[in-house]
Amino acid sequence: MPAIVAEGLERAFGEVLAVQGIEISVEESEIFGFLGPNGAGKTTTVRMLTTLLLPTGGSASVAGHDVRSEARAVRASIGVALQEAALDPLMTGRELIRLQATLQGIPTAEGRKRADDLLERVGLDHAADRRVGTYSGGMQRRLDVAIGLIHTPSVLFLDEPTTGLDPEARADMWQQIELLRDEQRMTILLTTHYLEEADRLAAEVAIVDRGRIVVQGAPGRLKSDLQGDTLEVELAADGDARLEGALSGVEGIDLVTHERGTLRARARDGAASIPAVLAALEARGLAARSVTVARPSLDEVYLRHVGRSFAEVAA
Numbered sequence: 194m195p196a197i198v199a200e201g202l203e204r205a206f207g208e209v210l211a212v213q214g215i216e217i218s219v220e221e222s223e224i225f226g227f228l229g230p231n232g233a234g235k236t237t238t239v240r241m242l243t244t245l246l247l248p249t250g251g252s253a254s255v256a257g258h259d260v261r262s263e264a265r266a267v268r269a270s271i272g273v274a275l276q277e278a279a280l281d282p283l284m285t286g287r288e289l290i291r292l293q294a295t296l297q298g299i300p301t302a303e304g305r306k307r308a309d310d311l312l313e314r315v316g317l318d319h320a321a322d323r324r325v326g327t328y329s330g331g332m333q334r335r336l337d338v339a340i341g342l343i344h345t346p347s348v349l350f351l352d353e354p355t356t357g358l359d360p361e362a363r364a365d366m367w368q369q370i371e372l373l374r375d376e377q378r379m380t381i382l383l384t385t386h387y388l389e390e391a392d393r394l395a396a397e398v399a400i401v402d403r404g405r406i407v408v409q410g411a412p413g414r415l416k417s418d419l420q421g422d423t424l425e426v427e428l429a430a431d432g433d434a435r436l437e438g439a440l441s442g443v444e445g446i447d448l449v450t451h452e453r454g455t456l457r458a459r460a461r462d463g464a465a466s467i468p469a470v471l472a473a474l475e476a477r478g479l480a481a482r483s484v485t486v487a488r489p490s491l492d493e494v495y496l497r498h499v500g501r502s503f504a505e506v507a508a
Contacts, residue, residue, distance in 0.1 A: 272349040355387065
């Protein structure tokens with residue numbers, strides 16, 4: 194039985210339909226990625242699945258329990274780390290996680306042992322007795338995840354877990370998420386607007402735009418569905434105004450975008466297209482500093498299905 198199921202899930206705020214007919218099925222011990230820019234409906238969906246917000250349409254179940262009629266059982270089965278953690282800056286990390294153990298009804302001795310084990314797991318044992326207000330952003334995110342795990346949930350919801358973290362802290366969080374899947378066999382629903390995060394962590398990704406899932410599948414399959422290569426040309430000088438339509442006559446080229454002196458295009462055969470692309474640019478008085486050919490990325494998947502690049506939407 195899937196750990197998370199949503200069928201036609203909707204949420205309206207007045208006349209605004211923020212989530213429109215979400216359909217997902219997440220298997221046990223799987224990381225499922227909800228990928229989309231801010232405002233796409235990812236957090237609203239998570240709030241419904243975690244019983245913090247009632248759906249206005251459709252249905253959903255988590256860990257076998259209906260989010261409407263069995264909300265208490267859902268909450269007992271899940272851990273949640275939302276985008277904005279509500280951590281008391283005057284309490285220590287150890288105090289906060291022990292308090293959560295008490296709130297979950299865990300006996301004192303067992304709660305203290307679990308708290309100490311989790312603080313060590315997320316690499317905060319050395320700072321456990323410091324006030325949370327002195328923690329870095331990455332440390333606070335790790336503490337929030339540890340608090341969500343104190344009652345050993347079967348399903349974990351992580352809403353933008355690495356937003357605002359530096360590259361080192363982000364890589365550390367990725368490792369912690371992978372360990373939860375591999376060692377604890379935990380089901381994880383992860384929302385993110387980082388393409389590389391979804392690509393690395395998720396077994397399956399749903400790309401969300403304006404409250405709808407526009408495409409869903411394994412990242413590798415979604416990318417392989419795009420035949421051909423990605424061609425990226427960095428110009429020697431800014432020439433965005435002259436790039437409009439510059440490659441319209443080049444055979445085998447489509448889905449051309451350009452931004453801040455860099456041109457990106459889909460090419461049936463990237464290497465073979467380079468001479469024709471350079472000639473077309475030269476005809477407009479544009480010189481290339483570098484040309485790169487690569488296999489498709491999730492950004493190209495987003496562009497194909499949404500009609501604009503992820504960078505354009507997220508800006």
